[in-house]
Amino acid sequence: MNLSINIGNTTFRNPVTVASGTFGHAEKYYNLDEVKQLGAIVPKTVTLPAQTGNPPQRIIETPSGMLNAIGIENPGVDGFIEKKLPTFKKIGIPLIISILGHNDDQFRILTEKFNAVDGIAALELNLSCPNLGHKTLVAQDPEATFRVVKLVKSLSRVPVIAKLSPNVTDITVIAKAAQEAGADGISLINTFTAMVIDVKKRKSILGNFTGGLSGPAIRPIAVHMVHQVAKTVNIPIIAMGGIATASDALEFLIAGASMVAVGTMNFVNPRAPLEVLQGIKEYMKENKIDDIKQLIGNLHKN
Amino acid sequence: MSKIQNIFKVVSNEKLCPRFFRLCIDAKSILKKIQPGQFIHIRATDGLEPFFRRPFSVYRAQKYVEIFYEPIGPGTKNLALKKKGDDIDVLGPLGTPFSLPSKNIKQVVMIAGGIGIAPFLAFSDILKKKKNLELILLYGGRTKGHVYPMKEFKANGVKILVATDDGSIGAKGRVSELFSKVKTDPKTTFLYTCGPTPMMAAVQAFAKKYNLQGEAACEEVMACALGACLGCSIKTTEGYKTVCYDGPVFDLNKVIFH
Ligand SMILES: Cc1cc2nc3c(=O)[nH]c(=O)nc-3n(C[C@H](O)[C@H](O)[C@H](O)COP(=O)(O)OP(=O)(O)OC[C@H]3O[C@@H](n4cnc5c(N)ncnc54)[C@H](O)[C@@H]3O)c2cc1C
Ligand SMILES: Cc1cc2nc3c(=O)[nH]c(=O)nc-3n(C[C@H](O)[C@H](O)[C@H](O)COP(=O)(O)O)c2cc1C
Ligand code: FES
Secondary structure, three states: OEOOEEEOOEEEOOOEEEOOOOOOOOHHHEOHHHHOOOOOEOOOOEEOOOEOOOOOOOEEEEOOEEEEOOOOOEOHHHHHHHHHHHHHHHHOOOEEEEEEOOOHHHHHHHHHHHHOOOOOOEEEEEOOOEOOOOOOEHHHOHHHHHHHHHHHHHHOOOOEEEEOOOOOOOHHHHHHHHHHOOOOEEEEOOOEEEOOEEOOOOEEOOOOOOEEEEOHHHHHHHHHHHHHHHHHOOOOEEEOOOOOOHHHHHHHHHHOOOEEEEOOHHHHOOOHHHHHHHHHHHHHHHOOOOEHHHOOOOOOOO | OEOOEEEEEEEEEEEOOOOOEEEEEEOHHHHOOOOOOOEEEEOOOOOOOOOOOEEEEOOEEOOOEEEEEOOOOHHHHHHHOOOOOOEEEEEEEEOEOOOOOOOOOOEEEEEEEHHHHOOHHHHHHHHOOOOOOEEEEEEEEOOHHHOOOOHHHHHOOOEEEEEEOOOOOOEEOOHHHHHHHOOOOOOOEEEEEEOOHHHHHHHHHHHHHOOOEEEEEOOOOOOOOOOOOOOOEEEEOOEEEEOOOOOEEEEHHHEOOO
């Protein structure tokens, strides 16, 4: 059975990974034998300077999902390379590093810093970052997306994946801009901007006022967006949005994604990524599919 | 993909007093490692409602892992339905435990409010083995039905002072009413506290006034409880710290209660 997937010149042994910001940190809790079975690992987004994150309360559960407003708390690129990267590398499977710059220059420096270290399979650009001089995020503006992807692509030694935000009118326009700028892949979706109000206090619950909605609640929208993007571009897609089971992951593969990432459900069921991988293999066996590529985008007409 | 996620069996689940339940879990792998102040993270549903797991302090760890809880919302109400022989999905042990008092400490004052009593029984099981250590528990509850029968604490040689909001048992008022009844000494007293934020803030003010050292077991809403999501951070004098990984036990004087 062939489960391998290529993005740019990098090969992943299988299509199952984790979504940025939902896996990692405490090495002492890993079951290394299990983590090693994944196709790749995506650590939390790294920024140039360290970020302390947002004031509490940072998370709240919602029906079949959650809101988060962590504020990309991270040790900054130097702290990450020194302290965290070695433990991720030790796992021994491909690493996709998520980076976010607050301007083009930061994206340039981040790319150069990661060019200078070994053992990185790809860069994922978190484009849910400020679009200077505009009231939007980079991922909400096709021109800004084109510019940032083109810049990183011109410098990076490894494949570049653009991570898109669902908070747009037409996600295919942004996906097309990323492809035209040379992106090797696209990942989607990031979280939906949302809020929850404490009616007793008449205040927004999250310290940051708004947060991002994730989890199974967003899955059907994510499947639709992946399907739309898959019809528009011909580069591989890493799909995420509420994946809890193999059946959920298969929906995304059939919609046209090449890889699938488990995010929020890691918090509820840390075994979810492995169950997804196992279930995909079983489905392929039952349906006599010997190469995962036969499944990708294989959606029958109604 | 965590080596501390397991499906265990429920041994028993019973009401201990009008408001509080005790759940016993046959969890040998946790029993071997767990220390007082640490917690376990329980999946309180087979489905997705409530969405997050729920954290519980370990109330006792002798033959079984025991938790002590009050059914107040969807998670704890689901837990109250668990029966002997049921499966239960548990992550643990998690977090940083209470530190043991250093040699010069002669008096330990545990200050608990409501369900915040939960981590102290297991702790007193260990502290009672230390010689020349006076153990005191100051306990505040809403009313009589909330006050857990204290016989296990008494059996561990703990001196107990109780306050209830309505005075139906013990002194009338908040647990802070009891502070004046304890003679403390900055060199030989150590405080441990767990309970609602305003209560722990009062304990911190008391500690600052009398120059006392101590530890606080804090709470915040949790998703992963594995230090991965950075969702459970609280403010401390050393910046944001995760309750699940850096805590739940923190230096009492370093927490910034809001
Ligand atoms: C480290 C840690 C240890 C804990 N140990 C115990 C324990 O031993 N026994 C026990 O009964 N409970 C304990 N708790 C609290 C317990 O996790 C909550 O009672 C539980 O999440 C309630 O879930 P629910 O669905 O029943 O109620 P919910 O509907 O989630 O909550 C009911 C009410 O309680 C409030 N609430 C919920 N969670 C918290 C929280 N973490 N802090 C403050 N207010 C909250 C809600 O705002 C709501 O008003 C602990 C919490 C932490 C962080
Ligand atoms: C707590 C939390 C933190 C996240 N942090 C990041 C992050 O640092 N960078 C990023 O690109 N996405 C981040 N995300 C978004 C996820 O990677 C993912 O795109 C989104 O949650 C949808 O997938 P899911 O529903 O499976 O979680 C975060 C999500 C959550 C819930
Ligand atoms: S709950 Fe995720 S870091 Fe503490």
